[in-house]
Amino acid sequence: MTKDMKKIGLLFNTQKPEAIETAWRLWHWGRDEGISFLFPPHEASAISIPGVDDETWRKEAAFAVILGGDGTFLRAARYTFGNAIPLYGINLGRLGFLAIGSPESAEEDIKSIIAGHYTLQRRHLLKGQVWRSGRLVHELHALNDFVISKGSIARVTDLEVKVGGETLTLFLADGLILSTPTGSTAYALSAGGPIVPPHVPCMIVAPICAHTLYARPVILSGEDRAVVIPKGDARSLMLTQDGQLGYELLPGDELHAMLDPDIRVQMIQLNGRSYYDLLRKKLRWGFNGISGGGE
Numbered sequence: 001m002t003k004d005m006k007k008i009g010l011l012f013n014t015q016k017p018e019a020i021e022t023a024w025r026l027w028h029w030g031r032d033e034g035i036s037f038l039f040p041p042h043e044a045s046a047i048s049i050p051g052v053d054d055e056t057w058r059k060e061a062a063f064a065v066i067l068g069g070d071g072t073f074l075r076a077a078r079y080t081f082g083n084a085i086p087l088y089g090i091n092l093g094r095l096g097f098l099a100i101g102s103p104e105s106a107e108e109d110i111k112s113i114i115a116g117h118y119t120l121q122r123r124h125l126l127k128g129q130v131w132r133s134g135r136l137v138h139e140l141h142a143l144n145d146f147v148i149s150k151g152s153i154a155r156v157t158d159l160e161v162k163v164g165g166e167t168l169t170l171f172l173a174d175g176l177i178l179s180t181p182t183g184s185t186a187y188a189l190s191a192g193g194p195i196v197p198p199h200v201p202c203m204i205v206a207p208i209c210a211h212t213l214y215a216r217p218v219i220l221s222g223e224d225r226a227v228v229i230p231k232g233d234a235r236s237l238m239l240t241q242d243g244q245l246g247y248e249l250l251p252g253d254e255l256h257a258m259l260d261p262d263i264r265v266q267m268i269q270l271n272g273r274s275y276y277d278l279l280r281k282k283l284r285w286g287f288n289g290i291s292g293g294g295e
Contacts, residue, residue: 005114009061009085010037011076013068014046018092022067022103023047029107035114037065040079058083063113063268065106069093070186074242077143077265086120088113088268095282097185098143100273112270121267121275123198124180124222127260130239132253142242143265144183146257148228148249149175149208149238156211157237162227163220170231171215173207178226178257180204185282187243193217197275203259225258 010026012019023039024047030037038061044051052060063086066076073089080087089099090106101109112118128146130138140146150157159176161168179188181196184204189195193206194217201222207215220226230237230251237249249255269275280286 003060003062004036005062006035007060007062008035008037008110009057009064009080010039010043011064011066011068011072011079012043012046013072013092014043016068016092018103019067019072020047022090022092022106026065026106026110035110054079058085061085063088065090065110066099067092067103068099070096070098071244073098074143074244078141078242078244080265081141082263084266086266086268097278097282098182098267100278101270109270113268117271118268119271121198121269122264123182123267124201125260125263125265126178126180126203126257127263128178128239128241129256130247130249130253131256132250138239138247140241140245140247141260141263142183143180144186144242145177145179145188146255147175147177147187147208147240147243148230148255149240150236158231160229160231161205162229163224168205168218168226169215171207171210172212173210173215175208176228177206177208178203178228178255179206180259185279188217191217194219195279201259203257222259225256228255228257229253 012023038057039051040057066073066089090101091099126142128140159171177188181198184196188206191206191208193204203220206217239247239249
């Protein structure tokens with residue numbers, strides 16, 4: 001059954017005054033335009049308007065508009081996980097590689113989506129499993145990345161990485177990032193990893209502040225499975241999922257990570273706004289006298 005395109009899910013950062021103000025603005029505009037914005041319980045209570053329960057929201061929303069930064073977008077991806085709800089982010093944060101719309105053009109962007117002037121990008125997810133003494137203790141997904149990092153004690157971590165049952169390397173570093181192409185412009189980029197377009201099926205393995213000069217990021221194929229094993233007496237290690245949910249890792253645990261073969265996150269791209277346009281704008285390629293190789 002085709003969903004009503006004028007029933008739009010709205011998620012926003014309830015800690016940002018600008019997000020609350022924009023949510024109010026869109027809600028009032030929607031009433032005048034015959035558009036129903038659906039607010040889940042948390043967002044509805046934040047601005048004291050009627051909302052719907054989570055199940056109804058996921059069932060009826062034709063697509064979702066997210067107001068906030070990339071962190072809010074990642075939370076929205078988790079909220080809609082397993083449901084074919086396309087996501088469109090309005091950036092009220094800082095850099096913004098996921099939430100890319102402008103609050104000033106929000107109404108026009110929404111009209112364009114309703115009119116069908118968009119394409120869908122199906123972004124890869126990481127699937128992870130943490131095994132401890134032969135028992136599965138955690139199963140998790142990430143749109144951006146899994147990060148293994150040390151706790152408050154300043155000490156190097158010792159992480160063995162296996163691919164296809166064969167040891168790839170032993171990273172001596174402050175931590176390790178396993179990233180999707182979507183996450184290549186997030187933490188992995190600051191750790192020296194490459195920028196990978198979202199349509200390329202691969203996984204990036206990037207050490208954080210490696211303690212050896214020859215340790216470098218590695219790109220694995222979309223079919224590879226990476227296994228990361230903390231070695232020695234490593235303690236206070238944390239595995240974080242998109243920088244928002246954390247799990248303790250113990251020596252001898254195994255993190256199995258790969259691109260999920262079945263589940264993707266659908267992101268809306270408006271016509272005339274490509275991924276490469278976004279890179280040029282966000283990274284200022286060709287601006288301030290810096291040219292990409294020609295005039």
